[in-house]
Amino acid sequence: MSVPLKTMITFSERTDFDLAQLLRLYDRAPWAKGRTLEDARRMLGQTDLAISAWDGPRMIGFGRVLTDYVYRASIWDVIVDSAYQGQEIGTQIMQRILEHPDLKQVELFWLCTRDKQSFYEKLGFSANEQTGMVWARAKHARLE
Numbered sequence: 001m002s003v004p005l006k007t008m009i010t011f012s013e014r015t016d017f018d019l020a021q022l023l024r025l026y027d028r029a030p031w032a033k034g035r036t037l038e039d040a041r042r043m044l045g046q047t048d049l050a051i052s053a054w055d056g057p058r059m060i061g062f063g064r065v066l067t068d069y070v071y072r073a074s075i076w077d078v079i080v081d082s083a084y085q086g087q088e089i090g091t092q093i094m095q096r097i098l099e100h101p102d103l104k105q106v107e108l109f110w111l112c113t114r115d116k117q118s119f120y121e122k123l124g125f126s127a128n129e130q131t132g133m134v135w136a137r138a139k140h141a142r143l144e
């Protein structure tokens with residue numbers, strides 16, 4: 001069930017929030033489920049830009065960027081609370097990233113998605129230009 005936007009949704013770049021709020025969002029995404037507080041704290045400390053969306057004290061959306069501020073930026077962990085999806089919150093998080101003053105020189109933004117291509121295509125992303133490859137530690141455990 002979606003929540004009507006009666007209250008004002010705010011956006012923040014702060015990273016000193018209660019990490020339990022982020023873990024609650026992560027737990028709703030199959031690719032982020034089970035992430036720990038300790039790892040998330042370390043991750044946030046090394047993340048160049050994090051945008052979170054808030055309904056009062058409740059984190060309802062998140063997205064983050066790793067970048068060299070010149071050539072490349074990659075976007076990770078874009079997620080909106082299921083009760084708030086379809087209300088442009090994901091779009092606003094993405095726009096705040098793509099239009100961020102610190103990233104205005106970045107030549108190419110990159111992200112990977114399994115099944116949300118249409119969401120990103122609406123923001124101007126294209127799947128045609130390059131393909132990504134990944135090396136997943138969990139699949140190579142026997143080599144260690």
Ligand SMILES: CC(C)(COP(=O)(O)OP(=O)(O)OC[C@H]1O[C@@H](n2cnc3c(N)ncnc32)[C@H](O)[C@@H]1OP(=O)(O)O)[C@@H](O)C(=O)NCCC(=O)NCCS
Nearest residue numbers: 029078079080085086087088089090091112113116118119
């Ligand atoms: C994908 C996600 C971030 C979109 O956030 P949102 O706030 O619901 O999206 P918006 O309301 O800004 O939607 C913008 C457009 O994208 C489309 N869209 C939204 N969610 C979508 C989805 N799950 N799949 C495909 N398209 C989607 C909408 O149709 C909308 O287009 P419209 O305005 O023409 O109707 C959100 O659905 C989500 O968190 N999903 C689960 C986590 C996830 O898989 N994240 C992607 C990681 S790669």
